[in-house]
Structures are given as C-alpha cells and as structure tokens.
Amino acid sequence: xxxxxxxxxxxxxxxxxxxxxxxxxxxxxxxxxxxxxxxxxxxxxxxxxxxxxxxxxxxxxxxxxxxxxxxxxxxxxxxxxxxxxxxxxxxxxxxxxxxxxxxxxxxxxxxxxxxxxxxxxxxxxxxxxxxxxxxxxxxxxxxxxxxxxxxxxxxxxxxxxxxxxxxxxxxxxxxxxxxxxxxxxxxxxxxxxxxxxxxxxxxxxxxxxxxxxxxxxxxxxxxxxxxxxxxxxxxxxxxxxxxxxxxxxxxxxxxxxxxxxxxxxxxxxxxxxxxxxxxxxxxxxxxxxxxxxxxxxxxxxxxxxxxxxxxxxxxxxxxxxxxxxxxxxxxxxxxxxxxxxxxxxxxxxxxxxxxxxxxxxxxxxxxxxxxxxxxxxxxxxxxxxxxxxxxxxxxxxxxxxx
Amino acid sequence: xxxxxxxxxxxxxxxxxxxxxxxxxxxxxxxxxxxxxxxxxxxxxxxxxxxxxxxxxxxxxxxxxxxxxxxxxxxxxxxxxxxxxxxxxxxxxxxxxxxxxxxxxxxxxxxxxxxxxxxxxxxxxxxxxxxxxxxxxxxxxxxxxxxxxxxxxxxxxxxxxxxxxxxxxxxxxxxxxxxxxxxxxxxxxxxxxxxxxxxxxxxxxxxxxxxxxxxxxxxxxxxxxxxxxxxxxxxxxxxxxxxxxxxxxxxxxxxxxxxxxxxxxxxxxxxxxxxxxxxxxxxxxxxxxxxxxxxxxxxxxxxxxxxxxxxxxxxxxxxxxxxxx
Numbered sequence: 001x002x003x004x005x006x007x008x009x010x011x012x013x014x015x016x017x018x019x020x021x022x023x024x025x026x027x028x029x030x031x032x033x034x035x036x037x038x039x040x041x042x043x044x045x046x047x048x049x050x051x052x053x054x055x056x057x058x059x060x061x062x063x064x065x066x067x068x069x070x071x072x073x074x075x076x077x078x079x080x081x082x083x084x085x086x087x088x089x090x091x092x093x094x095x096x097x098x099x100x101x102x103x104x105x106x107x108x109x110x111x112x113x114x115x116x117x118x119x120x121x122x123x124x125x126x127x128x129x130x131x132x133x134x135x136x137x138x139x140x141x142x143x144x145x146x147x148x149x150x151x152x153x154x155x156x157x158x159x160x161x162x163x164x165x166x167x168x169x170x171x172x173x174x175x176x177x178x179x180x181x182x183x184x185x186x187x188x189x190x191x192x193x194x195x196x197x198x199x200x201x202x203x204x205x206x207x208x209x210x211x212x213x214x215x216x217x218x219x220x221x222x223x224x225x226x227x228x229x230x231x232x233x234x235x236x237x238x239x240x241x242x243x244x245x246x247x248x249x250x251x252x253x254x255x256x257x258x259x260x261x262x263x264x265x266x267x268x269x270x271x272x273x274x275x276x277x278x279x280x281x282x283x284x285x286x287x288x289x290x291x292x293x294x295x296x297x298x299x300x301x302x303x304x305x306x307x308x309x310x311x312x313x314x315x316x317x318x319x320x321x322x323x324x325x326x327x328x329x330x331x332x333x334x335x336x337x338x339x340x341x342x343x344x345x346x347x348x349x350x351x352x353x354x355x356x357x358x359x360x361x362x363x364x365x366x367x368x369x370x371x372x373x374x375x376x377x378x379x380x381x382x383x384x385x386x387x388x389x390x391x392x393x394x395x396x397x398x399x400x401x402x
Numbered sequence: 403x404x405x406x407x408x409x410x411x412x413x414x415x416x417x418x419x420x421x422x423x424x425x426x427x428x429x430x431x432x433x434x435x436x437x438x439x440x441x442x443x444x445x446x447x448x449x450x451x452x453x454x455x456x457x458x459x460x461x462x463x464x465x466x467x468x469x470x471x472x473x474x475x476x477x478x479x480x481x482x483x484x485x486x487x488x489x490x491x492x493x494x495x496x497x498x499x500x501x502x503x504x505x506x507x508x509x510x511x512x513x514x515x516x517x518x519x520x521x522x523x524x525x526x527x528x529x530x531x532x533x534x535x536x537x538x539x540x541x542x543x544x545x546x547x548x549x550x551x552x553x554x555x556x557x558x559x560x561x562x563x564x565x566x567x568x569x570x571x572x573x574x575x576x577x578x579x580x581x582x583x584x585x586x587x588x589x590x591x592x593x594x595x596x597x598x599x600x601x602x603x604x605x606x607x608x609x610x611x612x613x614x615x616x617x618x619x620x621x622x623x624x625x626x627x628x629x630x631x632x633x634x635x636x637x638x639x640x641x642x643x644x645x646x647x648x649x650x651x652x653x654x655x656x657x658x659x660x661x662x663x664x665x666x667x668x669x670x671x672x673x674x675x676x677x678x679x680x681x682x683x684x685x686x687x688x689x690x691x692x693x694x695x696x697x698x699x700x701x702x703x704x705x706x707x708x709x710x711x712x713x714x715x716x717x718x719x720x721x722x723x724x725x726x727x
Contacts, residue, residue, distance in 0.1 A: 136727070
C-alpha cells in the first residue's frame with residue numbers, strides 16, 4: 001500500500017484492474033485505492049505477470065502492506081518487495097521505504113511521546129523528517145512553533161505581549177509554574193462536566209452549634225463544614241467506586257482506598273493538595289483533626305512528600321470568601337473533583353402535607369467536575385445526591401462525640 | 403600562557419606542588435635519573451634532590467607500598483606506575499588497602515596520595531602495555547579517577563589530585579604525551595569532578611575521555627561540515643567524582659547521547675553514564691544511547707590492527723551517521 005500523503009496511514013483497495021495471470025506493462029493501471037484524502041489509480045511499477053493478489057477489493061490495508069506480486073516477464077523469481085509503486089501524484093521512494101516508514105512513525109522516542117502528550121498532539125498529524133519518516137524531537141518542536149499559540153498552552157506564553165510601560169512583571173514561583181502546567185494539561189485533555197446540587201446543612205449546623213464551642217476549647221481550632229463534607233464524600237465514594245478511580249486510557253483503575261486530596265490555599269501564594277489517606281470509615285473527629293493538621297502543615301511548609309501522594313479524589317473548599325459555585329479542574333488521572341462553596345442562610349420552600357411553607361435554612365452548593373470519559377452525568381448526579389442526603393440526614397451530633 | 407607538551411605539563415604539575423609543599427614526594431621506576439621512560443619527569447631530580455625524587459626497583463608493590471606508608475605517616479606522595487596495565491601487579495594494595503583505609507580506620511587515617519600512570523593505546527605497545535583501564539579503577543569504591551585530555555588539564559588536575567585528601571588514580575594517555583597546548587602561567591589548580599563542554603551542537607551529545615576527546619572533536623568537525631550533524635562534545639575529565647550535572651544537562655539539550663570510550667566495551671565507563679542518563683533523563687531522549695568503544699579483545703600491536711580496534715575519527719563519524727537520524 002503506497003503512502004498517499006504524509007498523514008495517511010491506510011488505504012482501501014476499491015478495484016483491481018488485473019487478475020492473477022494477467023500480463024501488465026509498466027505504468028499500466030494496476031488497482032484503485034481510496035484513502036481519507038484521495039482516490040487514485042495506482043500504476044504497476046514494473047512489467048510482468050500478476051502472480052498473486054493478496055488484498056481483495058474492499059479491504060483496507062496499512063501503508064506498506066504487500067498487496068500483490070508481479071512476476072517479471074520471462075523472469076524466474078517473483079519480486080515480492082516491489083509489488084506496487086507509489087502513484088505519480090504522491091511519490092514515495094519504494095514500498096520497502098514505506099513499510100519501514102510506517103514502523104518508524106509508530107515508534108516514538110521518549111522525548112517525542114512526552115512532547116506529544118504535553119502539547120496534546122497526535123503523532124499522525126506530524127510529518128517525520130528522521131530516518132524512514134521517524135518523528136524527531138525537532139519535528140514536534142517545529143510543528144508546535146508553526147501551529148502557533150492558538151491551539152496550545154505552551155506557545156501561548158510567547159504570544160503574551162511585552163509588558164506595557166508602567167506594568168510590572170510578576171515572576172512565577174515553582175508552585176505557580178507547576179500548577180500552570182498541570183491545569184493547562186488537564187483542561188486541554190480532560191472533557192470536564194460540571195454538576196451541582198444544593199444541600200441543606202441544618203443538621204451539620206446543629207451539631208456545630210451544640211458541640212462547636214467545646215470542640216474549639218478542647219482541640220484548639222474551630223470546627224468548619226469541611227470535615228462533615230469530607231466524611232460524607234468518603235462514604236459516598238465507597239458506594240460510587242468509579243469516581244474514586246484513575247482513568248487509564250482503555251480502562252479505569254478502581255482504587256480500594258479512598259484518599260481525599262484537600263486543596264489548601266497558601267494565602268494566595270499557591271495551592272497545595274495534601275492527602276487524607278483512608279478517609280472512608282474514619283470517625284468524624286479524626287477527619288476533622290487530620291484535615292486541620294494537613295492544612296496547617298501545608299501553610300507552614302511542613303508537609304512531607306508522603307502527604308502529597310496517592311490521592312484518589314479531590315475536595316476544593318472555596319466557601320471562606322462567600323462563593324456560590326466553583327467549577328474546579330480535575331487532577332488527572334483522578335476523574336473528579338468536588339467543590340464546596342459558602343453555606344448561607346436562605347429562604348427555602350418546604351413541601352409538607354398541609355401545604356408548602358417557607359423556612360430559613362443554611363444552604364450550600366456541592367459542585368462536582370467529572371471526566372466524561374470515565375463516567376456519565378447520571379452516575380455523577382447519583383453520587384452528589386448521596387453526599388447531599390448524608391449531610392442532611394446523618395446524626396452528626398452523635399458522630400461528633402465520636 | 404605558555405605552550406607545553408602534555409608530558410611537560412606532567413613535570414610542571416609535579417614541580418608546582420613540590421615547590422608549594424615540602425610533604426610532596428615523588429617515586430617510581432626510572433623517574434629520577436632518567437627523567438621517566440616517557441620523559442614526563444625530566445628535571446625534577448635536579449630541582450628537588452634524591453630525597454624527594456626517588457628511583458625505585460622494578461617492583462610495583464614496593465612503589466605502591468612505600469607510597470601508602472608515606473601517606474599514612476604524613477607525606478603526600480606521588481607514585482608512578484609506568485604502564486597502567488601493571489596496576490594489576492599491585493592491585494591488592496590499591497583496591498583493598500589504599501581505597502579502604504579511610505573507611506576501615508573510621509576516618510582516623512587518610513591517604514592523600516596520587517598514583518600516576520601511562521594509560522591507553524595508539525603507540526603499538528601490544529596487549530600488555532596498551533590497555534585503557536580507567537574502568538578498573540572506576541569500579542573500586544574509595545578511589546578517585548582522573549584522565550585528562552589536554553596539557554592544561556594535566557597540570558591543573560594533577561595539582562588538584564595532590565591537594566585532595568584521598569587517593570586519586572591519575573591516568574595519562576601515553577599517545578598524547580607529545581601533544582602541545584596552552585597552559586596558564588603561574589600557579590594552576592583545577593577542580594576534580596568537573597567535566598568540560600568543548601563544543602556545542604544541537605543534534606547529539608558526544609561524551610568522551612582522554613585520547614577519545616580529540617577523536618570526538620575531529621569527528622564532530624567532519625560531521626558538522628560534511629554531513630550537517632551538529633554535535634556537542636563533553637570532556638568527562640574525571641570519572642570519580644563524575645560531573646553528572648554537566649553530562650545530563652548537555653544530553654537534555656540534544657536528546658541524544660553517544661559515548662566514545664577507549665576501554666573495552668564490557669562495563670566500560672560509558673555504560674555507567676548510559677545507565678545514569680537512562681535513569682534520569684529518559685523522557686528527554688530522542689533515540690537510543692550509542693556507545694562507541696574498543697571491542698572486548700586484547701589489543702593487537704600491529705599498527706593497522708590497533709588502528710582498527712581503538713575508536714578512530716572515521717569510525718566515530720560512521721557510527722554517528724548510521725545511528726543518529
């Protein structure tokens with residue numbers, strides 16, 4: 001199968017002009033081929049007799065596949081390698097080269113695979129200039145440079161105009177740089193869907209009112225909504241294992257442990273996500289202490305490398321500034337992230353047997369971004385509903401006493 | 403700057419250190435009255451006298467044993483082993499005693515000594531007088547290993563080796579002794595464990611040592627001019643400590659590593675560098691690592707055969723053209 005254009009990997013034989021045993025002249029039409037890009041007639045590279053036809057009409061073959069054998073007129077031996085030549089419209093040196101080319105193109109060097117992944121590129125979109133058509137590092141970099149900033153995060157940096165007079169430049173620290181890299185990559189490669197439910201925090205508030213003061217005196221820090229949400233989310237993840245998983249291309253890795261990443265803002269100097277290991281089944285007071293411990297150590301710069309690993313699901317808490325809803329970005333290979341926003345008193349319609357009434361209730365949004373490659377909206381919604389139901393119905397007051 | 407030969411740089415380095423420090427002494431076979439069989443130590447006996455510059459009997463064990471004892475008791479000896487092949491004769495003392503003394507005495511005894519030796523091929527000396535054995539030394543924990551390619555490095559690294567508190571094996575490539583080069587005037591001390599980037603290119607990084615540095619530079623010139631392949635050339639200079647930072651940095655820039663080694667292929671020093679590069683910058687590699695080495699054979703003495711065995715400029719050009727696309 002000849003190479004019909006640089007980005008074409010296969011072609012379909014639509015018609016053989018000769019059958020086995022027919023004599024054929026050089027440059028006489030041998031077969032018709034159709035690809036994504038072109039339909040064309042392929043001439044015989046040499047004169048002779050068609051000895052074998054190996055790919056039937058209608059069949060699709062990869063570039064380089066042997067399609068037929070022409071025995072040279074009066075010749076003794078078949079000439080298998082020179083079975084077809086490229087059409088005049090898209091010349092290639094030889095079938096042998098095209099065969100090697102297909103292999104060379106599919107074998108990517110480490111740096112090329114990495115660069116393709118970083119820029120979200122498909123190897124098939126890049127013309128290889130290396131031996132046998134291999135894609136080299138230079139080819140990828142040239143492609144990225146040529147493509148410009150429009151489609152890629154990396155070249156976008158060069159498209160930033162020079163600072164206008166009077167403007168200051170703010171250099172990025174390491175956390176910022178890594179965050180930029182990770183967020184851009186996630187945003188570019190993961191199809192995000194955002195879903196949100198409203199939860200009534202009355203029972204949580206009741207527990208905080210009843211035990212909060214005593215807790216603060218005993219533990220030395222205030223009891224926030226976060227431990228309650230983390231506790232509910234961890235329990236819900238056990239029931240919805242596909243959200244506690246890693247996306248691995250053609251399968252999901254469902255994690256046995258529920259390790260919750262807790263996003264911690266470092267007073268506007270970046271974001272760290274320490275991990276609360278084995279959160280499922282952990283008693284509420286332990287969750288509260290662990291979350292507080294991780295957040296304090298994150299802000300004090302005292303996290304250990306181990307505190308940042310093996311995260312299976314992330315919670316981002318933005319409520320402190322009164323936000324209504326946050327569409328968080330997933331950290332691949334995790335498949336979802338939960339954002340919790342401000343809990344505020346709202347007038348809520350309560351449906352009852354004797355008619356509807358309006359009540360004042362503490363209400364907050366629970367918003368989940370999920371990877372639509374991994375799960376669908378109904379699954380995500382069922383999970384959110386589970387978290388909401390737990391927050392609204394569990395006996396938090398008793399759980400707080402441990 | 404003065405122009406010195408590689409062999410004159412040896413004597414200049416030793417003289418500089420003997421002038422600076424009375425504790426520095428020098429011993430070996432035919433090193434004093436004869437000025438060294440390779441004429442690397444001419445004038446030292448006249449300058450420093452027979453007490454500090456000594457001819458020894460033909461016994462490598464006597465030379466190394468004396469040097470070890472001298473270092474243990476406060477001197478800073480430089481011992482010469484005429485051919486590096488003969489290190490095998492005294493290897494027990496080098497590998498088991500000298501290399502391990504600091505450790506075995508819990509740091510109570512350090513051995514600040516230098517073993518200089520004429521290493522490598524290209525001079526038609528045959529299988530027992532031509533080996534490049536820097537990889538033997540590299541394989542022994544407790545030894546530092548230096549192999550300079552230029553007269554200036556001979557003087558500067560030899561001075562650094564003498565001042566180092568631990569044993570250093572100093573491999574002089576015997577086919578380079580006649581080579582001339584600029585050497586800084588006045589006191590010249592270099593730093594162990596630093597590689598040098600001699601040429602910057604964009605397609606591949608050649609890492610070489612001693613004689614092979616010159617051949618790599620020759621090959622890089624031809625590759626650039628005749629074949630459009632532009633190469634970085636790194637002179638490793640010191641195998642232990644190894645300047646991995648420079649090597650890794652230069653490999654990352656081009657995405658390709660080629661080592662050019664005079665030692666025989668199996669467990670040559672380039673294998674260690676290849677392993678480090680594969681470990682630490684795999685995701686920056688744009689192709690397989692290439693090692694160009696002497697094959698795993700005893701070196702022939704016949705000129706044509708020896709030239710076909712040790713990597714030549716032509717062979718480096720050919721292999722890089724074949725393997726780098």
